[in-house]
Amino acid sequence: MKMDTVIIGGGLSGLACGISLAKRGKRVTIVASGQSTMLFNGGSMEMLGYVDGKAVENPLGAIASLPESHPYRKIGADRIASIAERVKLLFSDSGIEMTGSANANHWRITPMGVAKPAWLTLSDHLRIDNLNQLPAKRLALMCIRGYFDQPNAMLAKGLRDLGFEVDMIEFTTDDITALRRSPSEMRATSLAKHLVSNNALQRVADQFNNLAGDADMVLMPSVFGQSDSSDFQLLQSKVNKPLRLVATLPPSVAGMRMMTQLRHYFKMLGGTYLTGDTAVSGTFDGDRLTSVTTAKLADMPLKADDFVLATGSFVSRGLKADFERVYEPVLGVDVDADADPEKWTRFGVLEPQAYFGYGVATDSQLRCLKQGKPIQNLRAIGSVLSGHDAVKMGDGTGVSLLTAIAAADHIREKK
Amino acid sequence: MAERMQTCNLSEHNFEQCTKCSICTTVCPVAAVTTDYPGPKQAGPDGERYRLKDPAYFDKALKLCLNCKRCEVACPSGVHIADIIQHARMRAAEGQRATLRDTMLANTDLLGKMANLVAPVANATLGLSPTKLVMDSVMAIDKHRTFPAYSRQKFTTWFKRHAAKEQDAYAHHVSYFHGCYVNYNFPKLGQDLVKLLNAVGYGVHLLDKEQCCGVALIANGLYKQARRQARVNIDNIRKSVTRDKRVVLTTSSSCTFNMRDEYPSMLDIDNADVHDSISLATRFIYRLVDEEKIKLVFKQDYKRRMAYHTACHMQRMGWQLYSIMLLRMIPGLDLVELEQECCGISGTYGFKKENYERSQAIGSVLFKLIEDAKVEAVTTDCETCKWQIEMSTGLPVENPISVLADALDVEATRRANGIN
Numbered sequence: 001m002k003m004d005t006v007i008i009g010g011g012l013s014g015l016a017c018g019i020s021l022a023k024r025g026k027r028v029t030i031v032a033s034g035q036s037t038m039l040f041n042g043g044s045m046e047m048l049g050y051v052d053g054k055a056v057e058n059p060l061g062a063i064a065s066l067p068e069s070h071p072y073r074k075i076g077a078d079r080i081a082s083i084a085e086r087v088k089l090l091f092s093d094s095g096i097e098m099t100g101s102a103n104a105n106h107w108r109i110t111p112m113g114v115a116k117p118a119w120l121t122l123s124d125h126l127r128i129d130n131l132n133q134l135p136a137k138r139l140a141l142m143c144i145r146g147y148f149d150q151p152n153a154m155l156a157k158g159l160r161d162l163g164f165e166v167d168m169i170e171f172t173t174d175d176i177t178a179l180r181r182s183p184s185e186m187r188a189t190s191l192a193k194h195l196v197s198n199n200a201l202q203r204v205a206d207q208f209n210n211l212a213g214d215a216d217m218v219l220m221p222s223v224f225g226q227s228d229s230s231d232f233q234l235l236q237s238k239v240n241k242p243l244r245l246v247a248t249l250p251p252s253v254a255g256m257r258m259m260t261q262l263r264h265y266f267k268m269l270g271g272t273y274l275t276g277d278t279a280v281s282g283t284f285d286g287d288r289l290t291s292v293t294t295a296k297l298a299d300m301p302l303k304a305d306d307f308v309l310a311t312g313s314f315v316s317r318g319l320k321a322d323f324e325r326v327y328e329p330v331l332g333v334d335v336d337a338d339a340d341p342e343k344w345t346r347f348g349v350l351e352p353q354a355y356f357g358y359g360v361a362t363d364s365q366l367r368c369l370k371q372g373k374p375i376q377n378l379r380a381i382g383s384v385l386s387g388h389d390a391v392k393m394g395d396g397t398g399v400s401l402l403t404a405i406a407a408a409d410h411i412r413e414k415k
Numbered sequence: 416m417a418e419r420m421q422t423c424n425l426s427e428h429n430f431e432q433c434t435k436c437s438i439c440t441t442v443c444p445v446a447a448v449t450t451d452y453p454g455p456k457q458a459g460p461d462g463e464r465y466r467l468k469d470p471a472y473f474d475k476a477l478k479l480c481l482n483c484k485r486c487e488v489a490c491p492s493g494v495h496i497a498d499i500i501q502h503a504r505m506r507a508a509e510g511q512r513a514t515l516r517d518t519m520l521a522n523t524d525l526l527g528k529m530a531n532l533v534a535p536v537a538n539a540t541l542g543l544s545p546t547k548l549v550m551d552s553v554m555a556i557d558k559h560r561t562f563p564a565y566s567r568q569k570f571t572t573w574f575k576r577h578a579a580k581e582q583d584a585y586a587h588h589v590s591y592f593h594g595c596y597v598n599y600n601f602p603k604l605g606q607d608l609v610k611l612l613n614a615v616g617y618g619v620h621l622l623d624k625e626q627c628c629g630v631a632l633i634a635n636g637l638y639k640q641a642r643r644q645a646r647v648n649i650d651n652i653r654k655s656v657t658r659d660k661r662v663v664l665t666t667s668s669s670c671t672f673n674m675r676d677e678y679p680s681m682l683d684i685d686n687a688d689v690h691d692s693i694s695l696a697t698r699f700i701y702r703l704v705d706e707e708k709i710k711l712v713f714k715q716d717y718k719r720r721m722a723y724h725t726a727c728h729m730q731r732m733g734w735q736l737y738s739i740m741l742l743r744m745i746p747g748l749d750l751v752e753l754e755q756e757c758c759g760i761s762g763t764y765g766f767k768k769e770n771y772e773r774s775q776a777i778g779s780v781l782f783k784l785i786e787d788a789k790v791e792a793v794t795t796d797c798e799t800c801k802w803q804i805e806m807s808t809g810l811p812v813e814n815p816i817s818v819l820a821d822a823l824d825v826e827a828t829r830r831a832n833g834i835n
Binding site for chain 1: 436437438440441442446447450451452453454456457487488489490491492493691702705730731732733734736739740752754755
């Protein structure tokens with residue numbers, strides 16, 4: 001089977017790259033093994049959150065201060081500015097409403113109540129542009145009875161530390177109480193599946209209108225809208241105060257919704273998305289990759305002019321480690337990592353860990369290196385790349401999106 | 416030593432790889448519509464930890480699992496969640512007898528054989544409301560269901576009378592595992608396959624002997640019988656592959672999945688030597704076209720708008736691409752690829768009175784997608800999805816092979832492949 005481009009990995013990065021190419025008429029196949037780490041996403045994208053441990057105000061402006069090995073430096077600050085605009089377009093074209101600016105970070109609120117710098121946030125989620133000018137004075141924090149994936153006391157404390165007055169209000173409805181039958185599975189995503197009908201939402205709205213008191217904004221966990229934001233809008237139309245969502249512990253409804261919408265848009269553009277299949281190997285001819293073999297289409301290698309490696313980091317098995325080495329398991333391309341296993345980790349889970357920065361080695365055009373030489377038609381994007389640390393720098397989703405579109409540009413621009 | 420621990424310490428069904436991320440639960444069609452079912456994580460790896468301590472921890476709610484395998488497709492860690500659940504059910508069912516209703520539903524071939532003999536009577540009787548009421552109350556087969564009509568003439572009878580003689584004349588040969596549905600209910604699908612393959616120079620042959628693949632037997636706990644029939648099938652498939660050098664094609668995604676993947680994992684039947692020689696016909700034909708070994712020529716005046724539904728087991732095999740790419744070759748076919756959603760029937764599951772409402776609730780997402788797609792017909796590789804979608808949407812549903820055969824310009828195709 002011959003395509004223009006085959007993308008290995010169906011997460012945020014693979015889909016962004018796939019959409020970018022399919023939009024320009026390329027025939028693209030994405031091989032996606034299982035669901036992605038987007039199901040851990042809280043509804044925001046981050047470009048650059050921290051440099052040297054300090055929160056970044058202007059992510060675009062701060063790119064110049066990054067080390068040259070960082071993926072953003074390979075793309076270049078000027079290009080990033082224009083690609084960042086196209087990312088916003090990509091989301092709105094997919095039906096995902098996000099707000100934010102690449103010149104000025106805003107703050108998102110984690111499930112634990114911590115404010116973190118963000119670039120784009122879903123428009124129905126709480127965002128704070130300026131910590132000295134909060135969007136509301138008094139919040140009614142609606143706490144769902146029996147729902148454990150929202151640490152309410154911590155969240156309330158965090159919000160109070162930011163300067164909000166917070167009323168913690170417990171509520172439930174018949175629909176929600178019914179779900180408590182399997183308490184271990186009372187998760188954000190199951191709530192979202194059951195709180196969809198007009199009546200179910202009306203019952204939630206009635207509770208809010210009765211209980212919210214004199215708060216000027218109602219805040220509730222992000223448990224609405226698996227496929228789009230219409231459930232939230234319906235609920236907002238029934239609630240007489242401004243309503244905002246706050247991220248829950250995973251699995252995340254917001255992440256699931258974004259993935260569904262991106263996948264849907266990609267398919268609408270004619271893209272092929274192979275769900276639940278895994279790329280297992282590739283065939284090289286000199287400095288080119290000619291085909292990729294998957295587990296389920298074992299006897300039919302996927303041929304293409306260009307390939308993109310978007311397999312993610314260790315958690316998504318885009319990178320693997322045994323007792324001797326860190327390696328890239330599908331194509332065996334070069335990896336930037338310390339040779340000495342003693343250096344990979346440091347005692348203390350929350351300490352900065354060297355392995356967070358490991359990843360696939362690329363040249364200035366994001367082409368993968370194999371035995372030190374660039375593979376002409378294979379590019380790496382997203383979390384599989386070396387040179388950045390999503391935990392320490394708050395740049396994970398940004399690297400995924402910006403390198404995805406940069407790689408798509410390289411593919412289109414080559415002769 | 417340490418290295419061996421890392422590379423060799425693999426648990427059955429990748430059980431130990433579960434990180435408890437709950438992603439499987441987000442795609443479970445059963446958990447989405449009922450709180451009676453705790454979801455695949457709890458029913459699978461979590462519950463298994465208890466069951467390993469004491470089998471008494473088996474939860475009857477596991478019977479609600481459809482075995483659709485969507486949890487396995489979604490799992491980022493490669494855990495065979497549905498297999499864990501099926502094995503737990505199998506252990507719990509040891510020594511227990513299946514009910515008459517389940518035995519009857521599971522024996523699709525026996526039912527077919529009997530009904531074939533009296534097809535007009537059976538069709539009329541099974542369709543009558545008094546019969547349906549009796550089946551509903553006595554047998555607990557839901558009254559909303561209509562049994563698929565039985566054909567007057569079995570596929571095998573038609574084949575022997577009208578097609579068998581010509582098959583040796585072709586240059587290439589394949590065997591066809593037709594399955595119960597084609598044989599007793601819908602011989603046209605088998606005839607369509609013969610028409611299609613003959614037109615590109617392939618002779619079609621039956622296996623020396625075939626029995627029901629047993630997918631419904633496994634689902635209804637009749638494991639011994641399933642194992643017996645599986646052995647017969649694999650023995651005869653082996654004869655075809657090794658003696659006759661013919662691959663074995665099917666037109667049902669569930670029969671295919673069952674014989675390739677469930678025989679070894681659920682029934683301990685070793686099929687390794689013939690596994691790769693069992694294939695869905697669309698996959699086989701697509702690969703021939705892709706490798707430019709055959710050409711398909713379609714009618715100029717063919718025009719239809721259809722939606723492709725990926726059956727759950729088709730997705731588990733990862734083979735929907737073959738059917739879709741093949742259908743996309745038809746110039747006059749406007750094909751809408753639906754998001755993968757479970758139709759809710761899951762073979763015999765939806766026929767049972769206690770499952771009917773749940774089955775329809777599960778399918779409602781898909782029915783809405785089909786309605787929104789504004790198509791004149793639906794195409795899918797699974798026959799039970801076909802019954803469910805036809806009953807629930809009123810639209811006709813066809814196997815991709817039938818769509819291809821319908822759109823094919825037979826004479827032009829024969830000429831293009833150099834066949835007289």
